[in-house]
Amino acid sequence: MRYLPLSPADRAGMLARVGAGHIDELFADVPADALLAEPIPGLPAHASEMAVERHMTRLAAQNLSAGTAPFFLGAGAYRHHIPASVDHLIQRGEFLTAYTPYQPEIAQGTLQVLFEFQTQVARLFGTDIANASMYDGSTACWEAIAMAARITRRGRTVISGGLHPHYVATAQGMARFTGDVLDVLPTRLVETPDCADLIAIIDNKTSAVVVQYPDVLGRVPDLAALADAAHAVGALLIVVVTEPVALGLIEAPGHLGADIVVGEGQALGVGLNFGGPYLGLFGCREKFVRQMPGRLCGETVDADGRRAFVLTLSTREQHIRREKATSNICTNAGLCALSFSIHMSLLGGEGLARLAAENHARAQATAAALAVIPGVSVLNQAYVNEFTVILPGDARAAVRAMGARGVLGGVPLGRLYPDNSGLANGLLIAASECTTDDDIAALVDALQEVL
Incomplete structure (x- = not known):
């Protein structure tokens, strides 16, 4: 949907209809310390639609998306193949x-x-x-x-x-x-x-x-x-x-x-x-x-x-x-x-069971590959397609370093629990039917490098 700005006359008419003399009166209930006193520094006042599209495209290109890299993130949001x-x-x-x-x-x-x-x-x-x-x-x-x-x-x-x-x-x-x-x-x-x-x-x-x-x-x-x-x-x-x-x-x-x-x-x-x-x-x-x-x-x-x-x-x-x-x-x-x-209809009951089994097999293969890395241990003995590994140091630093190498290497527990230092070395790994042997190898290589 395109943004169609209102004219000054439109705004004045709307304010008059609700009985407000100025647009600031609409924000009277917002605490003063939550209001900006001036525009956000560095943000241009206006730009053409085409210029904004180009700028946003350049920003989007900085993302490392799930479909373009080995992907092991989970923690409540999962990558699966969608027909x-x-x-x-x-x-x-x-x-x-x-x-x-x-x-x-x-x-x-x-x-x-x-x-x-x-x-x-x-x-x-x-x-x-x-x-x-x-x-x-x-x-x-x-x-x-x-x-x-x-x-x-x-x-x-x-x-x-x-x-x-x-x-x-x-x-x-x-x-x-x-x-x-x-x-x-x-x-x-x-x-x-x-x-x-x-x-x-x-x-x-x-x-x-x-x-x-x-x-x-x-x-x-x-x-x-x-x-x-x-x-x-x-x-x-x-x-x-x-x-x-x-x-x-x-x-x-x-x-x-x-x-x-x-x-x-x-x-x-x-x-x-x-x-x-x-x-x-x-x-x-x-x-x-x-x-x-x-x-x-x-x-x-x-x-x-x-x-x-x-x-x-x-x-x-x-x-x-x-x-x-x-x-x-x-x-x-x-x-x-x-x-x-x-x-769900496309999968059916048997298809869902096969999908879950494939997810579990991929997670097992990932866990087995990680377990042989010196200093890395797998926490779980029972899991489906997501498990936790314990690293010798803060998992957040390891994840950032793996990201710089083009691998989305899991969710660090320190990100989910920033105030709990006892979880800082925990790394949550999720695998799915989308996880390939090459992905697992890339994860292992990247983690070995950063450790």
Whole structure:
């Protein structure tokens, strides 16, 4: 979309309409120390559209993109091969321009897509039901915490140290306004997930236990033991999945006792886009459906007995009084959900299992190659396609040096946990079906050079 600036007369008319004498009055509520007193130094006042395009192209050329270099980044955003069919189909006009189906009787195609998406997510997660997606995994995680508090009427949530720190930060930011107490265990660079530590602090005031599966270090926690401990005191188990491909190889959380399963769907059908747009996945037990946030598409029959789809149990803030809403999230990531659904349809259940197995094999090959480097050790004994290695020094310096050599060599834990010096030597490595033997060799050579 091109930027079409307003004329001075247009601006004056708009200000007059809202009763403002000057545009600065619109920013009266912004703290003074957050306002710029002068333009940003070095930023040109104006330039032609063509000049801006050239300048931005030069800046973009400085990036080392996922498709042009050996790529081992993960930590919640994954590179997988996306079939060309996905992009082709989502650009059909009836999909690309579709918006929220407020009039279900004229949006049957959109509703059917959402219904199929929900079915896929519910089967993937092992839950009874799933909603029509949310913004992203981190906001879905917070919505699960809020939902558990409504169900249990308790306000204390226990969070594993293995939950991605960005998800933790999102929950903490929201909890500031709700009064919920979040007990977050520390993240430690050890082989064993913190299940025993979580179980030890669950009590009859606990609303829910939140655990990532696999966790941020690539470890696979014992969900069944956590579910038993939580249920024994009337708490719920919330499981967060940031890499849905992993569920092609390990058991679905719902089958292991999880009450609410949420996650990020980016890995299937949605490319790496500098952090978005992504889509949040959300499933739960059927008995909790009336407390589930977001949209829910249901199947029914019309007046002539034909199969039809409708939005149902719509307890969002746009449909009922805001104070009674289960969530203030007022849209779903529909196009990203469609991408996810098409990719899942192309894979099928057997295809997803084969994809996960191939990812695991590539990760095993990468781990084996790294383990023989002097001073490098692999933390994990069990993982799917992401694992942690421990370097003899700060991993951030090693990653920067590998980047200068044209290798995107993983995510340093010091970047995710800048205030935790005990994690500084940890390096998170992700492999996928896109990882070749040449990529692994380049990673090993680059790491050996920089160490």
